[in-house]
Amino acid sequence: MRGAVIHAPGDVRFESLDDPKILKPTDAVIRTAVTCVCGSDLWPWRGLDETTDPHPMGHEYVGFVEEVGSEVAGLRPGQFVVGSFATSDNTCANCRNGFQSNCLHREFMGTCQAEYIRIPNAQGTLVALDETPDEALWPSLLALSDVMGTGWWAADAAEVRPGSTAVVVGDGAVGLSGVIAAKEMGAERIIAMSRHESRQKLALAFGATDIVTERGEEGVARIKEMTGGIGADSVLECVGTSQAMSQALYSARPGGNVGFVGVPHDVAVDGEELFYSHVGLRGGPAPVRRYLPDLIDRVLTGRIDPGKVFDLTLPLAQVAEGYEAMDERRAIKALLKP
């Protein structure tokens, strides 16, 4: 089969690779329906995460079951499946507590920009649909495997409640998905912090009620001004930089909550500042598996359409162009078709 391999910053190649095989009896192999490029894939592309040896890329996927290991129950070849970027047995103590992305047997996916994919912990990770969905829904179902699941987690961790005010820091695909989540959870006011016109439009289409273009201290001042001087009930931090984290913490009201889902790069939170802010802070890799049944239902019934974050569709063979377009912010998110 063929798939994407990163060799160095800016150097992702579409190459021949060994076909994935069942390595453990708990594995499955799926044929990729669609996959995509994630904002976090840009860290090694930009050289901000080191690439020591060439390795496959990609952790988002929907596909068709091709083969299952001897210990995988409830899945059979031909089924259309959605899974998380973090695999889980869905039975351990952390999974039972709803934190499947901290499963004691967790393996992070990393080979999904390819024609076939091996899925560890298949039974606990994959959710099979009753029938193959219309191809028009594949992008939205694909979004659930990471960005929409992560946006949902950001809103959940930030404790968005009906009638509340939510601020979304970051206008990437996760931030935009966070707008959808805040809307679904009943936020009355959703303030998207964005200075890119196409992303502002999508944020408004997804349910944002206000756009704030200022950043840093000016952005915080604007949020305070809009929230009676005290700040927002919930802030979704969807970037992962130190500046974004500060912006998020200072935008939340005393007793408010920040859900942080951007993988932190050189972020340190000052204990005394957090103390006097009274802000609650929770983040981490999204427990996508917890949300999947509900989110699949919302997609299939047409309540949400997170697939709109894909504003570029490419053949899988042109995966490198997907990285480039996202790096140069010509695209929000690139969908890849095998």
Next chain:
Amino acid sequence: MRGAVIHAPGDVRFESLDDPKILKPTDAVIRTAVTCVCGSDLWPWRGLDETTDPHPMGHEYVGFVEEVGSEVAGLRPGQFVVGSFATSDNTCANCRNGFQSNCLHREFMGTCQAEYIRIPNAQGTLVALDETPDEALWPSLLALSDVMGTGWWAADAAEVRPGSTAVVVGDGAVGLSGVIAAKEMGAERIIAMSRHESRQKLALAFGATDIVTERGEEGVARIKEMTGGIGADSVLECVGTSQAMSQALYSARPGGNVGFVGVPHDVAVDGEELFYSHVGLRGGPAPVRRYLPDLIDRVLTGRIDPGKVFDLTLPLAQVAEGYEAMDERRAIKALLKP
């Protein structure tokens, strides 16, 4: 009148001071029934917080209303009142959200180790009892003004739930009060981290089910061992040092919560570690005023007896001996009688 004044580390004197007066129409003046020394008073006593000019000390109090300002309704001379170490108007947006210790008109108390005390924001701060309580209850009511309210907040911020496992880091008066709170909130297992026999005994009397004497990494390993390898649902951080915060964060399970109430001294939380831990973190000065009506009821009905944290009673004139005894850990907490 007379009261405590700190002049330098280790130098607290009982001196003649001006009688407090109504300075703003929202003030009250109370005659102190009992007051005490707080663990946080030891920071300047030990020279870890700087003392630039001599100033009065103390922020815990119960007393009798002596005089009220022209804008104070609902309080009259002679009433027995309990209040918080942080004053609040109890009407601003932060107060309405339940974070009275972040009131937009907040003033921290700091002159309470004295015979009379001026209380700013009196109407929103003080809770008057229907009648003067039996003197035997005064220590427990006094404890509500800070340590018991703070322990309650630690358990609340750590989201202690019926049937859950709670760990308490810190065996000072706040940590011991946290044990009471975790018990009242229905924790099934309460693990107190303590290596002092008298404090262990009190923790067990207050409802702790287990004592862990190990600290740091060994302490964390012990907690993991006791909690099926994953950590505790809730951890109450009642110290404020970097070591205590680490111990708390690593003792919580993925998806668990740390409530931190020790004023942080040189504490920085690494964003990436917090991210992968999935632990929720919330702290701050306790919103004591929110809890007061409920906690007063629990004391008056005999459900809780936090006054037991006072294991030394002194005349107010011997306030310096209270500091010394606590500094040398001869006493958990010193009660002062005018």
